[in-house]
Amino acid sequence: MLTSTNKSRPVYPGLAPRPFAQRHLIAAEGEGAAAVAELVAAGAADFAAKASILYTAGASAPSDPAGRLGALGADSLATFPSIETLLFRLDAMLATAGMGTALYVTGTEGFIGRVIALAAGHGIDHLTIAAEHRGSLARRVQCVHCKGFTENVTTSVVACSHCALPLTVRDHYSRRLGAFQGVCVNAEDPSEAPVAEEVFR
Amino acid sequence: MIAPQIRVRVRDVEEVARRVKRFRLEPADGGALPAFSGGAHVTVSMPAGGARPLKNPYSLTGAPGETAFYEIGVEKVEGGRGGSAFMHEAVRPGTELFIAPPANLFPLVARARKHLFVAGGIGITPFLAMAAQAAARGDRFELHYAARTSDDCAFADLLMQRYGGAVHFYHSDRGARLDLAALVAHQPLGTHLYVCGPERLITATLDAGRCAGWPEQHLHAEHFASPPSGDPFDIRIAGSDRIVPVAADQSMLEALEAAGLAPRYLCRGGACGECETAVVACDGTLEHHDHFLSDADKAAGKKVMICISRLKGREVTLVV
Numbered sequence: 108m109l110t111s112t113n114k115s116r117p118v119y120p121g122l123a124p125r126p127f128a129q130r131h132l133i134a135a136e137g138e139g140a141a142a143v144a145e146l147v148a149a150g151a152a153d154f155a156a157k158a159s160i161l162y163t164a165g166a167s168a169p170s171d172p173a174g175r176l177g178a179l180g181a182d183s184l185a186t187f188p189s190i191e192t193l194l195f196r197l198d199a200m201l202a203t204a205g206m207g208t209a210l211y212v213t214g215t216e217g218f219i220g221r222v223i224a225l226a227a228g229h230g231i232d233h234l235t236i237a238a239e240h241r242g243s244l245a246r247r248v249q250c251v252h253c254k255g256f257t258e259n260v261t262t263s264v265v266a267c268s269h270c271a272l273p274l275t276v277r278d279h280y281s282r283r284l285g286a287f288q289g290v291c292v293n294a295e296d297p298s299e300a301p302v303a304e305e306v307f308r
Numbered sequence: 309m310i311a312p313q314i315r316v317r318v319r320d321v322e323e324v325a326r327r328v329k330r331f332r333l334e335p336a337d338g339g340a341l342p343a344f345s346g347g348a349h350v351t352v353s354m355p356a357g358g359a360r361p362l363k364n365p366y367s368l369t370g371a372p373g374e375t376a377f378y379e380i381g382v383e384k385v386e387g388g389r390g391g392s393a394f395m396h397e398a399v400r401p402g403t404e405l406f407i408a409p410p411a412n413l414f415p416l417v418a419r420a421r422k423h424l425f426v427a428g429g430i431g432i433t434p435f436l437a438m439a440a441q442a443a444a445r446g447d448r449f450e451l452h453y454a455a456r457t458s459d460d461c462a463f464a465d466l467l468m469q470r471y472g473g474a475v476h477f478y479h480s481d482r483g484a485r486l487d488l489a490a491l492v493a494h495q496p497l498g499t500h501l502y503v504c505g506p507e508r509l510i511t512a513t514l515d516a517g518r519c520a521g522w523p524e525q526h527l528h529a530e531h532f533a534s535p536p537s538g539d540p541f542d543i544r545i546a547g548s549d550r551i552v553p554v555a556a557d558q559s560m561l562e563a564l565e566a567a568g569l570a571p572r573y574l575c576r577g578g579a580c581g582e583c584e585t586a587v588v589a590c591d592g593t594l595e596h597h598d599h600f601l602s603d604a605d606k607a608a609g610k611k612v613m614i615c616i617s618r619l620k621g622r623e624v625t626l627v628v
């Protein structure tokens with residue numbers, strides 16, 4: 108699936124410190140904590156002093172068991188109980204941030220997509236956001252039929268969490284929604300029983 | 309692609325600053341002109357310079373959405389091939405000219421949270437339409453406009469009237485300097501910066517942005533470049549015996565057009581990449597003047613932007 112030729116499928120080049128940035132705003136989820144540690148290590152001596160880290164364990168399991176983020180010496184570190192609460196805080200921070208603030212995001216693809224979509228609402232070009240995929244390949248999927256979102260999808264086919272239709276998860280990705288497209292698999296013949304395969308672990 | 313030319317008639321000419329005239333152009337055959345967006349330019353063909361028509365790009369300064377007429381603002385520059393002098397001296401109400409339809413290499417970024425415009429001298433022209441478009445959309449913007457003196461500051465009254473506090477003037481004869489570092493230091497995240505004016509201003513503005521941590525995607529520039537003169541040389545058309553001579557004050561694109569060929573072009577200022585041409589052989593050194601090719605491409609010498617670059621040498625073989 109990661110070798111898709113679908114042009115809408117995003118690629119994440121990885122986190123690298125943006126030179127000359129005045130502030131570093133880092134949003135991390137789950138296993139993204141390790142990528143943040145590497146980012147800070149790669150940065151100049153004053154990187155941590157200019158960095159604000161927003162972290163949530165998210166849905167993809169391990170939080171930051173070793174408390175590595177706390178040891179990085181960032182200007183501020185805030186931990187959130189959920190992706191939603193993190194995004195709420197990030198939204199407020201983006202609203203008051205200045206140009207010269209570099210935005211970094213790392214974690215699952217669903218998380219990355221939601222941060223990029225939020226940033227776009229603040230006029231930030233998505234190509235300026237450093238992103239690194241860490242952790243599960245689970246996808247955020249939008250059902251094309253009822254428009255409902257299903258989080259953490261690891262299989263195709265998957266049942267829509269809103270309308271229950273069996274959905275094939277396509278590689279077609281919407282940057283605006285931060286979600287992959289899910290299309291009913293047996294629309295022609297509803298009696299056909301689809302098999303769910305785990306493909307986005 | 310050579311878009312069909314539009315025949316226009318000059319409706320009126322107005323002096324809007326020392327050495328700057330504004331021309332209103334209406335369709336000679338009635339009807340409406342193509343719609344355009346802020347930052348667009350048209351290429352005006354001028355029967356100047358004797359046998360061969362001269363084609364200069366000029367930014368549209370009217371409000372986007374106005375299709376009954378176009379407005380351009382032209383500064384008279386000394387020397388050169390005389391296109392701007394022709395506009396100032398020979399063009400009057402009633403004169404008919406041909407223009408190519410609008411092209412835009414300097415558009416507003418639709419999702420910007422704020423637009424920051426930096427203009428130097430005649431570089432104000434694209435911002436007239438961009439500011440009008442931003443205002444019509446309710447976008448936040450600021451215009452910072454540097455000119456030598458208030459006599460050189462074209463469109464100042466109009467800008468003041470329309471946008472008041474959003475416009476800031478800097479006249480160097482009064483010692484008012486535009487502090488670029490301070491300007492870019494305090495802008496909200498999501499701001500896009502656009503600069504047009506003398507090369508020195510463009511370079512200084514982009515550098516100030518980069519040093520303050522602005523990413524390239526939020527920095528935009530329009531260069532009013534025109535083909536520099538040099539020594540004459542020849543173009544050999546690949547796959548034929550045809551030789552097209554290029555005069556000292558002529559660009560390769562102009563020489564090919566004069567020879568009856570019709571290479572693709574859009575900006576004629578080395579910015580858009582439309583006239584990129586493959587180089588097969590080269591007896592001499594290519595002088596790249598464009599802002600399009602990468603340094604690696606320029607060094608490799610396999611491509612050239614014929615609207616603005618030249619050869620220092622005897623002959624270059626091009627795929628035309």
Ligand SMILES: Cc1cc2nc3c(=O)[nH]c(=O)nc-3n(C[C@H](O)[C@H](O)[C@H](O)COP(=O)(O)OP(=O)(O)OC[C@H]3O[C@@H](n4cnc5c(N)ncnc54)[C@H](O)[C@@H]3O)c2cc1C
Pocket residue numbers: 349362364365366367368380381382383384385386387388389390391392393430433434530531532533534535536537557575576577578
């Ligand atoms: C996208 C774009 C938009 C533009 N918009 C505008 C606009 O809105 N308003 C505007 O006024 N201009 C604009 N320009 C610039 C315009 O197209 C012309 O370049 C300008 O009017 C000068 O044209 P010219 O024929 O008079 O002189 P050119 O021959 O083009 O010469 C231009 C400059 O080169 C020097 N030069 C060239 N050859 C010689 C020589 N042999 N000896 C001495 N000096 C020489 C001249 O002194 C002059 O400063 C724009 C350019 C571009 C690319």
